[in-house]
Amino acid sequence: MWGTGEIQLCYADLRGLTHRLEAFRALLSPDEAARAARFATEELRARCVLRRGLLRHRLGRVTGRDPAALVFSYGPMGKPSLPGGPAFNLADCKDHVLIAIAPGDAVELGVDVERLRSVPDAAGIAERFFAPEERAAFAALPEALRDEAFLNGWTRKEAFIKATGQGLSTPLDRFAVELTPGRPARLLGLDGALEAGRAGDWSLFDLRPAPGLVGALAVRGEGWRPVFRPLDDAFSA
Template identity: 55%
Template sequence: MHDEAYGGYDLPPRTIRVWFADLRALGGRLPSLRALLSDDEIERAQRFTMERLTNRFILRRGLLRVLLGRCAGRAPESLRFDYGSHGKPSLPGGPSFNLADSEDSVAIAVAAEGRIGVDIERLREVESADGIADRFFHVSENAALRALPPERRDEGFLLAWTRKEAFIKAAGIGLSMPLDQFAVSVTPGAPAAVLAVDKALRGDAGRPEDWSLFDRRVLPDTVAAVAAHGTGWTVETRLVGEALFTGAAAPQVSAPS
């Protein structure tokens, strides 16, 4: 099946497209999205003890299948995922992708190829942010956070968290990667960047200059980060809407970085 059948969901080189969705707007599609899932995905969904969490999993996974199907020119229900040693899913033959969620807010990053990662968090007050940073963050990140005015520290912490999670997911080393062995920028308003990678990680993750890091704020009261190995990347954002399900081209969203 060709790209034009799905409304031009082709993926230009060195371009990451990130689709954002509020799952509450997709509740009416729960039965149709559930029908796209594989048996093992249904089994995973049923492990949740709360119906709300089961439904979120179904909506996230079904949405991922529809989007990847559009980008790959394949039927969503036909997709079969591989899982690496750290459990990160991939699609044989591409495209590259990564999914993140924070309650009902979802971000799905897709690129023709490459190592990419995405994370999203709700902007909120974070209990014990200072303690978490003291215990887990790189010493330079902790110092930068403590230098912020108190009213900006929660935002700075969440910027750090999303950037670090996106980097970890793109690196593909696994979520057990030590958070204190690499550093990202944390100051609100400053460019997103990987600032340091300790020598212990360089064999797997490379050097800071090997990475690109971006912030995007698309859904209300959220911040998202996108990481990609290499330079020269462009990030485009989309909002999930009827276009995705009807096959029409999705309009690009203008969002501050």
């Protein structure tokens, strides 16, 4: 059952789901199975199967439908959707997977996740891709906070462009997010030419799905409440 304004979040470490590999493989459509088979190594092929199988399982559980029978549609930039809803988005970082699901099919949402780590040339990447106010905020921070700040900014920007469905066709320096550690996640500014409304039309959430991970959720509108849901007991290794 959905709570008012609830967005269900599911986090999984795929290393704990390897025993579900063949069961998840059986859920995939022929095109999904073919996509997984094109990866260069068995490790990457298995991750693809587990990611997609877990997504189908969660959507099947939410809708009460056979997860193997779900048929996805794809937007112009490749973002998948489920006709009739619910809205969903998936992010992954190697073995770490984060799924967001919201009721209805018209909700615009996106998630992203990264490992908290030192990023080589973070300053150079920020200078090239971040908006002016983000670059100024990043440069003003002490060195000890810059790794987290950079990943805050990166995941929030990725979540936003995934929510709009435009992906990396959106110039990352045409909108700005709050990236300073300890401050609430929010969209600070948005170029009107991006046709994504106003900055105030969007909600951003800082997500920490597991120790050592940084994540973000972007969703159009107000009043949303992200809630983590545990994996089913049957998934335990």
